[in-house]
Amino acid sequence: MHLLLDEMLKKTAKWLRIFGIDTEFIEGKKDSELIDYATKNNLIFITKDEELANRCRKQKINYLLLKSEKIAEQLREIKSSLALEFKFPEQTRCPSCNESLKLVDKEKVSALVPENVLKSQEKFWLCEKCNKAYWQGSHWRNITKIYEGANKILSS
Ligand SMILES: [Zn+2]
Known part of the structure; x- marks a missing residue:
């Protein structure tokens, strides 16, 4: 499942990536361009904007209109509405570019990580796209x- 989040949900998009969900996030595009993009790439459009959700409905695009303002609750809404599974940290993606992160040996990241961190930490993940x-x-x-x-069961 591949998601597209609108501009207002930048933080939420980063969290979804951290929790391993394939999430696109595009800034500076018009609503109509986003809708076209979602259609072309068969994405589920996630928004907090009712007007945008209405346009998605009219154009028969899969969408989800979020109600909550809080990150953890938004994540819960997305997770339960789309029946997603978060498998963190076994599956995690780069919050900046959405590439799947790889668990790597210390030697592989020694040039990227401060020395004190190399000494004190055992687990490292690498984004091969952003290095x-x-x-x-x-x-x-x-x-x-x-x-x-985000993993709490919705009570309502
Ligand atoms: Zn990256």
Whole structure:
């Protein structure tokens, strides 16, 4: 399943990528261009904009209109509405470019990571497209928190 998020949902798009979901995010395009893009590439359009959702409905595009303002709740809405599975950190994507990240050996990222991090961390992920390394750094607790929030069962 391949998603397209509108401009207002940039943060949400990054989180979806971190949690392994194939997510496109395009800035600076007109609504009509986004709708064309979604149609051509068979994407599910996710938006918070009711007007845009109406246009999707009229043009018979798969879409999801989010209600919540909070990231964890938006992720939960997307997850349950589309029956997605988050398999983090086994499956994770680069938050900047959407490429699947690979778990790699230390040697592979030694040039990309500060020395103290190389010493203190064991697990490293690499984006081969951006040539960027990721590890369980200071953001890890926040990621875990959002992940747990996103995985909670919807009560309503
Ligand atoms: Zn990347």
